[in-house]
Amino acid sequence: MKLIFAIVSNDDSSKVAKHLTSHKFSVTKLATTGGFLMAGNTTFIIGTEDDKVDEVIAIIGRHSKKRTQMVPSSASYGVGMYTSFPVEVQVGGATIFVVDIERFEKL
Amino acid sequence: MKLIFAIVSNDDSSKVAKHLTSHKFSVTKLATTGGFLMAGNTTFIIGTEDDKVDEVIAIIGRHSKKRTQMVPSSASYGVGMYTSFPVEVQVGGATIFVVDIERFEKL
Amino acid sequence: MKLIFAIVSNDDSSKVAKHLTSHKFSVTKLATTGGFLMAGNTTFIIGTEDDKVDEVIAIIGRHSKKRTQMVPSSASYGVGMYTSFPVEVQVGGATIFVVDIERFEKL
Numbered sequence: 001m002k003l004i005f006a007i008v009s010n011d012d013s014s015k016v017a018k019h020l021t022s023h024k025f026s027v028t029k030l031a032t033t034g035g036f037l038m039a040g041n042t043t044f045i046i047g048t049e050d051d052k053v054d055e056v057i058a059i060i061g062r063h064s065k066k067r068t069q070m071v072p073s074s075a076s077y078g079v080g081m082y083t084s085f086p087v088e089v090q091v092g093g094a095t096i097f098v099v100d101i102e103r104f105e106k107l
Numbered sequence: 108m109k110l111i112f113a114i115v116s117n118d119d120s121s122k123v124a125k126h127l128t129s130h131k132f133s134v135t136k137l138a139t140t141g142g143f144l145m146a147g148n149t150t151f152i153i154g155t156e157d158d159k160v161d162e163v164i165a166i167i168g169r170h171s172k173k174r175t176q177m178v179p180s181s182a183s184y185g186v187g188m189y190t191s192f193p194v195e196v197q198v199g200g201a202t203i204f205v206v207d208i209e210r211f212e213k214l
Numbered sequence: 215m216k217l218i219f220a221i222v223s224n225d226d227s228s229k230v231a232k233h234l235t236s237h238k239f240s241v242t243k244l245a246t247t248g249g250f251l252m253a254g255n256t257t258f259i260i261g262t263e264d265d266k267v268d269e270v271i272a273i274i275g276r277h278s279k280k281r282t283q284m285v286p287s288s289a290s291y292g293v294g295m296y297t298s299f300p301v302e303v304q305v306g307g308a309t310i311f312v313v314d315i316e317r318f319e320k321l
C-alpha cells in the first residue's frame with residue numbers, strides 16, 4: 001500500500017475531495033498553509049493499493065492541475081480615466097508525494 | 108524507527124491522546140476531516156521504535172475500536188403518536204498507516 | 215527525494231517558515247498540538263532532494279533548537295511580601311522525521 005500526500009489550492013479542494021470519495025478512496029483532509037506567502041491550501045492524506053496510485057493522481061490532476069485563467073484587470077491611462085482588460089493568471093496546481101506503507105490496520 | 112499515522116473519530120481522540128502520552132509516546136495531534144461526509148476526525152502522528160509499534164496499535168485499538176452502541180430512536184405510528192426504541196449504531200474505528208523513518212533528529 | 219516532518223514550538227514556527235521559504239524550500243505548515251499537555255505546536259511538511267536534507271535540518275535547528283531562557287519569577291517570603299528573581303526555563307526544540315518519497319508529482 002501507498003500513502004499519498006497531496007497539496008492542492010483551497011479553490012480546488014472540495015472538487016478533489018468529492019471526486020476521490022465518490023471513486024471510493026479513503027481520504028483525510030487537513031487545513032494547511034504553504035507557499036511563499038503561507039496562504040491557505042489543503043493537504044489530503046490518501047492510503048491506497050499500489051495499483052490505484054495512478055488513478056488517485058489522475059483524479060487529483062483532473063480537478064486541480066495548474067491552469068491559466070483570464071481575469072478582469074484595470075489600468076488608469078490619465079487622471080480619472082481607466083480601461084479594463086483581461087489578464088492571464090495562474091490558478092490551481094498540486095504537489096504530490098507518494099510514500100510506502102509498511103503496515104496498514106483498520107480497527 | 109517508524110512513523111504512525113492514526114485516524115480516529117473525534118469521540119475517541121482525547122482518550123487515545125491521554126493513553127498514548129501516559130504510556131510515554133510522543134504524539135502530535137491534527138484536526139482533520141474525512142470519510143464520505145468529510146466529518147471531523149483526528150489524525151495522530153506518532154514516531155516510535157520498531158518494537159513499540161504493536162503497543163501503539165494496541166493502545167489505539169483499545170480506546171477507539173469500531174463498536175456498536177444502542178441509541179434511543181423514535182418513530183411515529185400515527186398522527187402525533189410516537190414510539191421510542193433503541194437502535195444499534197456503529198461508532199469509533201481507527202485507520203492506521205505505518206511508514207519507515209530513515210532519519211530521526213531531536214534538536 | 216525525502217519527505218521531512220518537523221514539529222516545532224509555535225514560538226519558533228514563523229522564523230522557521232520564513233527561513234525555509236527564503237532558502238527556496240517548499241513548505242506546508244500544519245497547526246497541531248502535542249506533548250504532555252497537548253499544547254499548540256506547528257508541524258512542517260517539506261519535500262526535498264536527498265542532498266538537501268542536511269540543509270533543511272540545519273535551518274530548522276538554527277531557528278528552533280532547544281535552549282534555556284531566563285524569565286522573571288516571584289516568590290512570597292511572608293504575608294504580602296514578594297521577591298522577584300530570574301528562573302531558567304527551556305524553550306524551543308524540534309522533532310524531525312525523514313521519510314523516503316517513492317514518487318513525486320507537480321501538476
Ligand code: NI
Pocket residue numbers: 019023059
Ligand atoms: Ni470523478
Ligand code: NI
Pocket residue numbers: 126130166
Ligand atoms: Ni492505557
Ligand code: NI
Pocket residue numbers: 233237273
Ligand atoms: Ni536563513
